Amino acid sequence: MNEILLQIKDISKRFGGVKALDEVRLVIKKGEIHCLVGENGCGKSTLIKIISGFYKPDGGEIIFDGKSYSHLEINQAIQLGIQVIYQDMSVFPNLTVAENIAMNYELYNKKKLVNWKEVRKTAKSALGHIGIDLPLDEQVGKLSVADKQLIAIARSILYNSKLIIMDEPTSALTRKEVDKLFKVIHQLKDEGVSILFVSHKLDEVFEIADQFTVFRNGKSIVQADAKEITDDQFVYFMTGRKLEQKPFLAETRDDTKSLLKVEGLCLKNGFENISFEIHAGEILGITGLLGSGRTELAKTLFGMYKADAGKIYIDGKEVKVNSPMEALKLKIAYVPEDRLTEGLFLTQTIEKNMVIANIDKLRKKSRVVDYKRGYSDSKEWVRSLGIKLHELKDGITTLSGGNQQKVVLGKWLETAPKVLILNGPTVGVDIGAKYDIHDYLRGLAEKNDMAILMISDDINEVLMNCNRILIIKSGHITGEYKNTELSSEKLQALISGGEHEEAC
Amino acid sequence: MDIKKILKRNEFYVSIIIVALALLIQIKSGQFFTSNNIMDLVRSLIVPGMMAAGLFMVIASGNIDVSFPYTAMLCMFGITKLFQVIDYQGPVVLGFLLAAVIGAFLGLINGVLAAWLKLPTLIITLGTCAIYLGFTQGVLKSSVISVLPDPLADMAAHTLFTVRSATTGLGSSMPISIVMLIGTLLVVGFIMKYTMLGRGIYAVGGDPVAAERVGFNVSAIRIFVFTFMGLIGGVTGLTQVTLSGMCQINFFDGYEMTIIAAVVLGGASIAGGSGTVFGTFLGVLLMKLISNNLILLGIPTNWSKLMTGVLIIAGVSASAYKAVLSEKRVSGNILKTGEKEAKQ
Numbered sequence: 004m005n006e007i008l009l010q011i012k013d014i015s016k017r018f019g020g021v022k023a024l025d026e027v028r029l030v031i032k033k034g035e036i037h038c039l040v041g042e043n044g045c046g047k048s049t050l051i052k053i054i055s056g057f058y059k060p061d062g063g064e065i066i067f068d069g070k071s072y073s074h075l076e077i078n079q080a081i082q083l084g085i086q087v088i089y090q091d092m093s094v095f096p097n098l099t100v101a102e103n104i105a106m107n108y109e110l111y112n113k114k115k116l117v118n119w120k121e122v123r124k125t126a127k128s129a130l131g132h133i134g135i136d137l138p139l140d141e142q143v144g145k146l147s148v149a150d151k152q153l154i155a156i157a158r159s160i161l162y163n164s165k166l167i168i169m170d171e172p173t174s175a176l177t178r179k180e181v182d183k184l185f186k187v188i189h190q191l192k193d194e195g196v197s198i199l200f201v202s203h204k205l206d207e208v209f210e211i212a213d214q215f216t217v218f219r220n221g222k223s224i225v226q227a228d229a230k231e232i233t234d235d236q237f238v239y240f241m242t243g244r245k246l247e248q249k250p251f252l253a254e255t256r257d258d259t260k261s262l263l264k265v266e267g268l269c270l271k272n273g274f275e276n277i278s279f280e281i282h283a284g285e286i287l288g289i290t291g292l293l294g295s296g297r298t299e300l301a302k303t304l305f306g307m308y309k310a311d312a313g314k315i316y317i318d319g320k321e322v323k324v325n326s327p328m329e330a331l332k333l334k335i336a337y338v339p340e341d342r343l344t345e346g347l348f349l350t351q352t353i354e355k356n357m358v359i360a361n362i363d364k365l366r367k368k369s370r371v372v373d374y375k376r377g378y379s380d381s382k383e384w385v386r387s388l389g390i391k392l393h394e395l396k397d398g399i400t401t402l403s404g405g406n407q408q409k410v411v412l413g414k415w416l417e418t419a420p421k422v423l424i425l426n427g428p429t430v431g432v433d434i435g436a437k438y439d440i441h442d443y444l445r446g447l448a449e450k451n452d453m454a455i456l457m458i459s460d461d462i463n464e465v466l467m468n469c470n471r472i473l474i475i476k477s478g479h480i481t482g483e484y485k486n487t488e489l490s491s492e493k494l495q496a497l498i499s500g501g502e503h504e505e506a507c
Numbered sequence: 508m509d510i511k512k513i514l515k516r517n518e519f520y521v522s523i524i525i526v527a528l529a530l531l532i533q534i535k536s537g538q539f540f541t542s543n544n545i546m547d548l549v550r551s552l553i554v555p556g557m558m559a560a561g562l563f564m565v566i567a568s569g570n571i572d573v574s575f576p577y578t579a580m581l582c583m584f585g586i587t588k589l590f591q592v593i594d595y596q597g598p599v600v601l602g603f604l605l606a607a608v609i610g611a612f613l614g615l616i617n618g619v620l621a622a623w624l625k626l627p628t629l630i631i632t633l634g635t636c637a638i639y640l641g642f643t644q645g646v647l648k649s650s651v652i653s654v655l656p657d658p659l660a661d662m663a664a665h666t667l668f669t670v671r672s673a674t675t676g677l678g679s680s681m682p683i684s685i686v687m688l689i690g691t692l693l694v695v696g697f698i699m700k701y702t703m704l705g706r707g708i709y710a711v712g713g714d715p716v717a718a719e720r721v722g723f724n725v726s727a728i729r730i731f732v733f734t735f736m737g738l739i740g741g742v743t744g745l746t747q748v749t750l751s752g753m754c755q756i757n758f759f760d761g762y763e764m765t766i767i768a769a770v771v772l773g774g775a776s777i778a779g780g781s782g783t784v785f786g787t788f789l790g791v792l793l794m795k796l797i798s799n800n801l802i803l804l805g806i807p808t809n810w811s812k813l814m815t816g817v818l819i820i821a822g823v824s825a826s827a828y829k830a831v832l833s834e835k836r837v838s839g840n841i842l843k844t845g846e847k848e849a850k851q
Contacts, residue, residue: 055720081722093717095710097780102706109703110722117701 007066008033008197009054009166014063016049023049026063027223029216031166034195036188038208038229041218042241042433043403047201050218051168054199055087056080068165081111084165088172092155096144100137101126104158111161129157133187148175156187160196167191168199173207174431177293177460178499185211203433205237206463217241242435250486253470255449256284261319262454263422265304268313273299274478277313283451286444288469288486289458291498296478297458298340301426304456305337306330317421317454331360333422336415338408340426346411347399354395356410357381361417384413389439405429405436412440416447422454423447429464441468460498462491474498517774520825521789528796536803542670546679548799553688553750554579554743555791558766559773560695561739563787564732566770567699569712569779570621570628572733573767574636576759578613578740579747581639582606584649586745587754590656599658599749606741613639614737618730628733636763644756652754663749684746691739696784708732712779768815769794772822793818 011029015022024046031037041047052058054065056075065072067083075083086107094103104126109117126139135153143151152172159167169188173181188198188211202208208215212229217240224240238246260283268277274296281287291297302308304315306324315322317333324330330337339345347356358365358377365373365380381395388409392402399407408429415423428444429437445468448455459465465472466486474482474497482497489497513519533539558575565572586602586609589595595602617635621628643649655663666680699705707728710718719725748754767777773790775782797818798811806814 057720077719078722087720089720091717093714093720095713095717095780097713097776098706098709106706106710106721109706114703117703117706 006033007031008035008068009199010064010066011050011054012064012066014050014053014060014065016046016053016058016060022221024053024060025221027218027221028226029223030226031197031199032214033165033197034192036192036198036200036211036213038212038215039199039201039218040203040208040215040237040241042203042435043405045218046221047218048170049221051087051170051199051201054080054166054168055085081107084161084163085168086159086161086164086166087168088152088155088159088170090170090172090174092148092151094143094151094154096142098143099140100143100146100154101139103143103154104129107158108161111163126157129160132160133157133190149177149180152176152180152184153187156184160191164196166197166199168201170201171203172200173202173204178495179292181207203241205234205434208237209234219243238434242433244435246434246438248438248441248467250466251286251445251448251468251470252487253285253448255451256282256470257451258282260451261316262452263456264314264316264319266314266316268300268303268315269311270296270299270303270308271311273303273308274475277475277480279473279480279483281454281456284448285471286448286455286457286469288465288472289456289475290460290462290465290472290494291475292460295475297460297475298426299478300475301337301340301424301456301458304330304422304424305335331418334418334420335422336360336418336420336424338411338415338423338425338428340430342404342408342411347407349398349400351399352396353390353392353399353402353410354378354381356399357384357395357414357417360414364418380417381413384410384417388413388443403433403436405432405440408432409436409440412443420453422456424456424458426458427461428457428459429461437464444468462494462498466491466494516786518783518786518789521773521786521793521822525789525793525796528793528800532800532803535805538803539800541672543672543675543677543679544800544803546670546681548795549685550679550682550750551795551799552791553682553684554747555762555766555769555795556688556788557691557739557743557746558762559769559787559791560691560784561736562766563770563773563775563782563784564695564699564708565628565736566767566775566777567712567779567782568708568728568732569715570729570732571767571777572614572617572628572632572736573763574613574617574632574639575736575740575766576762577636577639577643578610578737579744579762580756580759581613581643581647581744582610582741583744583748583754583758584643584647584652584756585609587652587656587659587748588647588649590658591652594656596657599662602658603742603745606745607738608741610741610744611734611738614734614740615730617737618733621733622726622729649754650756655748655752655754659745659748660752663752682750684749687742687746692784692788699784704728704731709780712781714780765794765815766791768819772819 007030009031011027013026013028014024015026016024027046027050039047049058053060056077056079059074065075101123105122108125123139130137133156135157137150137153143154172184176184191198200211209229214226215229216226217224219241261280262283263281266278269275277300279287289297299308303310304324306326306329309325315324322333324333324335343349348359354377358381362372365377367373378395385392390406390409392406399410402410429440432440444455447453457465457469466489469486472484472486472489473480529539538544562572562575586606590602617632620631662683666682667685669678669680671678699708707718707723710723711725711728715725747758769790770787771777772793773782773788774786794815797814801811801814802808
């Protein structure tokens, strides 16, 4: 199996004045799992769209199965056996599972009429092929993200599929679901299908890849065997800088000073009897699986749910948090799980997103908003958080995920919070920006006047940045550990341990 | 299992309302299930029914068309005038074919603009509807034609059968064009359920980007639904002439809104991607049932608009409320798995 399936030769693509791809190269062999990695905006998505025929390259050559093409059309790519699973999965929420799965097959065979019996048969056999069972007549919009992902995979496996491109397929999956996905990928590999796996999660790349290619700023930096490289080299290839992180030890910690204390907090159907305390100089981590109650806890602390019982103390004083407005007044800040739907106003500018949480303080005597001060405050955050942008007046969507997250963080820090709750602070954030955010949070903790609660299921993030870690499972805290006494394997086991096969 | 499925269908609820309303009218007035009344109701369904079937396709594809009543109007006057001018005496079918071609061309304009400019189709068709109306009024100088050319007058006089009420002596006849309504409903039903084109319409309505990625020709699908709508618009324009025995500029006033309402009432989401032609037909039936028969309930016709409005809001709220409930259910499920694990 050493035959070359796809060869990308010196492909370039410009958008206006910006060079998105600059003579990139990529070689995928038959039956190989090839990982394409790089930070956001490095050109990964552009290349996928060129391979799938969505964009026309400005120069270069695509060689597929021995034939050379200057560009591909969408339908041509499909006919050649190239299937793409996009990050948003591109399933049809209004159609049934069976129809979604059979759609590619029918289109590939240029069917004009629909034979519903055949649709069900095709769907059934595709699901059987990857060993998944889903209700065929259910509307896809009602299923979970993981199920949608599986549907996208099932439909991409036509009998002629030669190359399946997966664009960040794991970003919304739990670890267990990722394992399931990897099993399917290995099975496809055994059948001779090549997989191009696009990701920026290092641990996954090492776990699954045979070969990998790194892109940076639209250039291909290196292509190599996954076994021949270390973590640190990898990060260097991706970011172009050496990043080192030591575990956070909370050296300035002051156990006599309690910043946030929670006692016996309960939320009906959410969690029970949650108690913890955050001292000055600490970053407390809470980690657990999706649906363990971790997000419900965060939302309760921010007043989005009303707790049924329990007490919350800030700086030793008992407080009641009944709404986000009250939380804001009590100087509680919440960096939410999904910045796109919960953290940002996507149609607005960077500056307006930056000042919104603090807008009350920006009011002048005439009750008019002092935009000048807002502008200078925003500028200050751009500098101190290292947000890379062109202009503050640009739309927030012009920023990469990491920079957007920094805006969300800056927005809340501007309110000078006493309690900072972070829910998945670096989901979908580049390694470089991730390190920046972690460093900044450590700096904040060392000032000893802000309670920082980091809720995350990113094992390494929690291990490196939280001096104490609580494990939450089914709405209960099941353990408390120092980060120095855990390894990532052990923490992983603690989170998912004792968990039986439950319905997925 | 099957009963559960039926209970979930929007068509089921619309049917219940229709039956209940019909029974109510019958009990109150004793005149609903008379052959005259039923015949008049069926007659009044022909043009709106065909239009709704076409518009259902447009709406299912995630678009909207408000220009079709004006396409109908243009074809109605254009062809009637043409017949008058050349003193046409041939088969009427040719007139319908011409109406279909002109209508399809006007629809094609909408479709091409929609596919090419990628503007919201509400804006595009608002623009073209003014153009079509202006053309009818300005270029064709139309307002009323009271004496029809022979082929159209013949068709208007020709009926499938006539019923005569024994008590009043009033006659109601079944026009030939009922065949066209049935044909249109069957064709649209077949396209939407059994062709890849129809599934493509649903797919585009569900997620246009995904549809393009999977290999559908999204532009072609857009152009098709608008062209088909135009074709139906043209045909219904001429049909209306044979039903009324005359042309009048205000025949289709407000039709765009009533037909949209009927389609949505029949279970199609205005955002696209859902609905059936059967549901759409039920939606039209319900609307016509109200506007034709409220007078039998002792409600003055002036009130029928009010009733229709209330009905639309009630109908749409019901499905929206269902959606709100189902959202709540999802979050409830997540918490339940938590409980289940806790028990283990």
